[in-house]
Each structure stands twice: as structure tokens, then as C-alpha cells.
Amino acid sequence: MKPKVVVYVFPGTNSEHETKRALEDSGVDVALVRSDDRTSAAKNADGYVLPGGFAHEDRIRAGAVAAHDRAMDVVIEAAQKGKPVLGICNGAQVLLESGLVPGTSSARRPSAAFAPNLPGGRFRCVHVHVRLMIPPARSALLSALPNDAVIPAWVAHGEGRLAASFDELARVEREHLAFVYSAPDGETGPEFVPNGSALGAAALINKAGNVLAIMPHPERDAWAYMHRYDLVSAKTAQEALQPSGGITFFRSFAKAFA
Amino acid sequence: MIEHAFEIRLAIPDNEAYTALATLQRLGVACDGIARTDIHVFGFEDTADASGLEAQLKTVATIFNPNKHRLRAREEPRPGAGEVWVSSAEVPAVHDRVTIGGVELRGVRTAWRATSWRLLDSAGKDVPEAILDQAVETLLCNPAFQRAIKL
Numbered sequence: 417m418k419p420k421v422v423v424y425v426f427p428g429t430n431s432e433h434e435t436k437r438a439l440e441d442s443g444v445d446v447a448l449v450r451s452d453d454r455t456s457a458a459k460n461a462d463g464y465v466l467p468g469g470f471a472h473e474d475r476i477r478a479g480a481v482a483a484h485d486r487a488m489d490v491v492i493e494a495a496q497k498g499k500p501v502l503g504i505c506n507g508a509q510v511l512l513e514s515g516l517v518p519g520t521s522s523a524r525r526p527s528a529a530f531a532p533n534l535p536g537g538r539f540r541c542v543h544v545h546v547r548l549m550i551p552p553a554r555s556a557l558l559s560a561l562p563n564d565a566v567i568p569a570w571v572a573h574g575e576g577r578l579a580a581s582f583d584e585l586a587r588v589e590r591e592h593l594a595f596v597y598s599a600p601d602g603e604t605g606p607e608f609v610p611n612g613s614a615l616g617a618a619a620l621i622n623k624a625g626n627v628l629a630i631m632p633h634p635e636r637d638a639w640a641y642m643h644r645y646d647l648v649s650a651k652t653a654q655e656a657l658q659p660s661g662g663i664t665f666f667r668s669f670a671k672a673f674a
Numbered sequence: 675m676i677e678h679a680f681e682i683r684l685a686i687p688d689n690e691a692y693t694a695l696a697t698l699q700r701l702g703v704a705c706d707g708i709a710r711t712d713i714h715v716f717g718f719e720d721t722a723d724a725s726g727l728e729a730q731l732k733t734v735a736t737i738f739n740p741n742k743h744r745l746r747a748r749e750e751p752r753p754g755a756g757e758v759w760v761s762s763a764e765v766p767a768v769h770d771r772v773t774i775g776g777v778e779l780r781g782v783r784t785a786w787r788a789t790s791w792r793l794l795d796s797a798g799k800d801v802p803e804a805i806l807d808q809a810v811e812t813l814l815c816n817p818a819f820q821r822a823i824k825l
Contacts, residue, residue: 472693579818
């Protein structure tokens with residue numbers, strides 16, 4: 417039987433269908449569930465995904481209202497039970513606002529944030545690569561990836577810069593830094609960071625390794641035709657529909673349920 | 675550097691304030707109303723003339739729409755009683771020139787913005803400070819990158 421994953425849809429979510437498709441291709445059953453759904457189906461999933469978009473219109477600040485949505489009661493309880501939880505872009509902002517990631521504070525007391533980009537708080541939409549910075553075995557969600565895996569993805573956010581106190585950033589660097597922005601060959605450096613993110617951080621993970629918050633969208637580079645135009649090598653429609661690098665991320669996530 | 679503050683208030687229903695109020699009430703914060711205002715603070719050299727700034731701000735379409743906003747200068751560049759300003763924790767940089775929405779603001783060297791929040795009781799009066807602090811801690815400010823400024 418396939419694992420069942422709930423993809424929560426908040427008012428303002430906009431990436432649920434791409435995320436569902438990438439997950440289904442990776443071998444899990446997916447239910448798109450509205451955040452005001454209180455049925456048992458929402459509560460009894462094997463894992464949860466918070467997709468990208470602008471939950472609750474990013475009112476107050478990105479992720480702040482959604483972090484206090486009742487749907488997050490379900491997600492927090494699931495995370496505490498060790499179920500896989502993934503937040504992408506706005507979903508990642510929600511996970512930080514909820515305190516689940518990096519998880520060094522109590523629930524709903526954030527210790528870090530994906531804050532407005534630098535310079536100037538501008539919205540960035542660019543193709544990026546992210547490199548795995550922890551041993552894959554550290555997280556069930558990432559265990560199917562090779563060491564130093566490089567994943568292509570698209571950045572599309574105005575608030576993706578990791579910000580926290582110096583002490584918290586030191587903790588993040590030691591224990592919670594899952595992916596950093598990189599070159600396609602895995603080289604890292606400030607020139608590859610599109611938003612001024614501290615530590616070059618693109619994704620953080622909690623201590624238990626079951627909750628991952630990633631800012632770029634791997635689901636938007638899941639098939640060859642989604643690549644940046646100068647990366648496309650497909651000569652035929654068939655080639656253009658082949659899986660791309662982003663799908664490896666979701667296939668690893670799916671193996672967390674094995 | 676001398677700072678001047680301006681508030682830009684919505685003259686139409688404020689959906690964001692409504693969302694904040696509903697969320698705070700669900701979190702158990704005892705309040706019956708809320709007022710939200712955008713605050714813009716501009717720094718001038720001590721000798722600079724700031725008299726034309728208010729009129730100039732009214733030409734910046736990205737922050738002011740006369741059909742739905744009301745703009746006024748604040749007497750002081752700091753929060754009043756019963757009010758909290760939530761802004762970025764970063765110290766504003768000093769620039770040779772500051773532009774907003776493509777409009778260069780004459781004489782302005784620093785610019786930062788905040789959101790002003792006031793929580794109200796059923797009589798429309800400011801709630802006690804402890805309740806405002808509770809709202810700041812639970813929802814209105816993320817201390818990882820923001821600061822809450824009170825009188």
C-alpha cells in the first residue's frame with residue numbers, strides 16, 4: 417500500500433498541484449486538503465507537505481498566520497510523532513514561524529525566519545542549485561540522496577533570507593543546515609546565494625530529521641521541460657517529459673515511508 | 675541626523691488588521707479591536723529642509739493611493755502610548771540618495787519602515803500593556819529578524 421501524504425492548501429497557496437504531481441510520480445498517494453478541513457482523513461496521513469504560495473496572503477509577515485492555523489495543530493502533532501513533514505517556499509516559512517524548524521524553541525515561538533531578501537527585499541525568481549550539507553542518513557527524508565547531492569530548483573520568493581541571532585545561526589550551522597545554494601557542480605560561495613541568506617542556507621532540518629523546510633521549489637524542476645531554457649537538451653517532446661533533477665528530491669522524500 | 679515619521683493609514687476596511695485580530699483572539703489575547711498603520715521614518719542631515727517631504731510622499735504611487743490611504747506626519751518619530759512599532763531589526767543604512775517607487779526623496783539619507791499596531795478593548799480604548807506584549811510575543815513580531823519598539 418502506498419503511503420498517504422496530505423498536501424495542505426491554505427488560502428493563498430499556489431503550488432499544490434505541481435507538488436502533488438511530483439509526489440505522486442515518486443510513489444505516494446496524495447490528498448490535497450484545505451486547511452480548514454477537520455476530517456480524520458487530514459489527521460491520519462502518513463506525512464504532510466506545506467506547498468508554496470502566499471498562505472493567508474502573507475498577512476503580518478510570511479507564514480505568520482498560517483503557523484497559527486488549526487491545520488498546523490495536526491502538522492505539529494504529526495511532526496512530534498516523527499512523521500515526515502516537508503515545507504516548500506511559503507511552506508518552509510510556515511515551518512520556521514511555527515517553531516518546528518530548526519526546532520530549538522518551543523512550538524509557535526520562532527527562533528529563526530526566512531526574512532525579506534537582501535538587497536532591498538526584492539522578489540527573486542531565478543534558477544538555482546542546492547547542495548546537501550548533511551550526511552543523507554541524518555534524515556529519513558534525504559536518505560536516498562547521495563552524499564553532497566546537488567538538486568536543481570527554482571527560487572521564487574521575496575522573503576527567503578535566513579535570519580536569526582548569532583547564537584542561533586551557530587546552532588543552525590552545526591546541526592540544522594540541510595542545503596545551501598551552490599553551483600551546478602556543488603561549489604558553494606556567496607555568488608550562488610540569490611537572497612543574502614545567512615550561511616547560504618536554502619533548507620533547514622529539525623534535530624530529529626523528519627521536518628525539512630526548503631525555500632527553492634524542486635517541484636518546479638521535476639521534468640526536463642521545466643529547466644531553464646539554456647539547460648534544456650531535449651530534442652523531442654518525449655525527452656522533454658523525462659524526469660529532471662528536482663524529482664530525485666521527492667523520490668528520496670517518498671522513501672522515508674519505506 | 676534628524677528623523678521625521680509619517681503614517682499611512684487605510685481609509686478602507688483593513689483586511690490584514692482583521693486577520694491579525696481574529697488570529698490574536700483565537701490565541702487567547704484579550705482584545706476587541708485593532709488598528710494597523712504603516713509607518714515610514716526618514717532621516718535628514720541636521721541642516722536639511724524636510725518641509726516638502728509630505729507633499730512628495732503623496733506622489734509615490736507604490737505607497738500612497740489617495741483613493742484609499744490617508745497620510746499624515748507624526749509629531750515624533752517614535753511610537754505613542756498604547757502603540758507598538760514592529761520593524762526590521764537591522765540598522766538602516768545611510769545613503770547619498772533615497773528613492774521610493776522611483777521617486778528620489780530630496781535630502782533624505784536614511785529610510786526605514788514599521789508597522790504600527792494598537793490593540794483596543796470593547797470601549798475602543800488601548801488594552802493594558804501586558805496584553806499588547808502578549809500579542810507581540812505570540813504573533814506580531816518575530817524576534818529572529820524584527821524588533822518591537824514601544825514608548
